[in-house]
Amino acid sequence: MDDTDKRIINQLQQGFPICESPYSRVAQQLDISEADLISRLQTLLAEGVLSRFGPMYHAEQMGGALSLAALKVPEEDFAAVTDIVNAFPEVAHNYARNHSLNMWFVLATERPEQVQSVIEAIEQQTGLVVHNMPKINEYYVGLQLQV
Amino acid sequence: MPIDAIDRQIIQATQAGLPLVAEPYQVIAEQLGLSAQLVMQRMQAMQDNGVIRRIAAVPNHYKIGYRYNGMTVWDVDDLHIDSLGQRVAELSFVSHCYQRPRHLPDWPYNLFAMVHAKTELDAERQIALIADLLGTDSRRHAVLYSSKILKKTGLRIAG
Numbered sequence: 007m008d009d010t011d012k013r014i015i016n017q018l019q020q021g022f023p024i025c026e027s028p029y030s031r032v033a034q035q036l037d038i039s040e041a042d043l044i045s046r047l048q049t050l051l052a053e054g055v056l057s058r059f060g061p062m063y064h065a066e067q068m069g070g071a072l073s074l075a076a077l078k079v080p081e082e083d084f085a086a087v088t089d090i091v092n093a094f095p096e097v098a099h100n101y102a103r104n105h106s107l108n109m110w111f112v113l114a115t116e117r118p119e120q121v122q123s124v125i126e127a128i129e130q131q132t133g134l135v136v137h138n139m140p141k142i143n144e145y146y147v148g149l150q151l152q153v
Numbered sequence: 154m155p156i157d158a159i160d161r162q163i164i165q166a167t168q169a170g171l172p173l174v175a176e177p178y179q180v181i182a183e184q185l186g187l188s189a190q191l192v193m194q195r196m197q198a199m200q201d202n203g204v205i206r207r208i209a210a211v212p213n214h215y216k217i218g219y220r221y222n223g224m225t226v227w228d229v230d231d232l233h234i235d236s237l238g239q240r241v242a243e244l245s246f247v248s249h250c251y252q253r254p255r256h257l258p259d260w261p262y263n264l265f266a267m268v269h270a271k272t273e274l275d276a277e278r279q280i281a282l283i284a285d286l287l288g289t290d291s292r293r294h295a296v297l298y299s300s301k302i303l304k305k306t307g308l309r310i311a312g
Contacts, residue, residue, distance in 0.1 A: 061168070061205045074265075104297060140253070144250075153212070
């Protein structure tokens with residue numbers, strides 16, 4: 007990752023235009039060519055430096071729901087439970103964390119009632135209790151990490 | 154903001170990512186049999202009403218040097234949580250801050266604040282600043298560092 011890559015990441019965390027030739031517009035701002043920008047983005051995505059590039063959809067704003075949920079997974083079952091949980095398209099993010107509640111995942115669903123049905127399905131398939139922690143209040147979201 | 158069938162098609166076509174070609178909205182439009190004008194108009198409307206938070210690059214925290222990604226959780230009085238949560242959220246290094254339900258007796262924490270740091274020392278400094286801010290209003294706290302990203306795809310709606 008060189009300085010140009012870092013400038014691309016910092017700039018594109020803030021947003022991306024909706025217009026006919028958006029890469030060309032961003033490339034001009036970064037003083038690089040459109041082809042260079044596209045090829046660097048391909049590399050950053052292929053190498054996993056970027057998890058994703060595109061619209062970030064907000065489940066709640068489209069009439070759906072979000073929740074955070076946690077599982078206490080026995081170490082020996084961790085890989086199998088990961089596969090079960092990750093297989094649900096409604097699981098948007100999943101992290102291993104250093105606590106007895108050692109698996110934390112975010113559910114993002116198109117319809118609100120799907121949160122409960124996915125939780126029940128995960129409980130049934132894993133035999134574990136899902137601790138559902140939907141937000142009660144949101145105080146702030148939005149830090150962008152500078153490279 | 155309810156979405157209609159066209160918005161839904163656009164979401165499905167773009168939820169995994171935007172095409173990496175010179176005219177990405179044109180490519181999406183062709184896939185869906187719509188005009189590029191309509192696709193851009195709908196995406197702009199979804200961005201304006203918050204269905205699209207933003208169109209952006211999402212970095213892998215670890216790969217850009219942020220190895221210490223901590224979910225700090227605090228047990229604070231429900232009566233004061235709103236003012237405390239707002240003050241914690243104003244700290245520059247806090248990326249998300251939420252009130253969530255306790256699950257007693259296992260989980261006594263109701264205030265969640267995510268912090269991100271490049272070194273353990275920086276992470277500890279950040280956590281100490283939150284602890285100072287909350288003072289005696291926090292009865293106990295814990296920090297759950299992520300040890301692995303198991304999945305990070307964002308929302309996916311089914312076809």
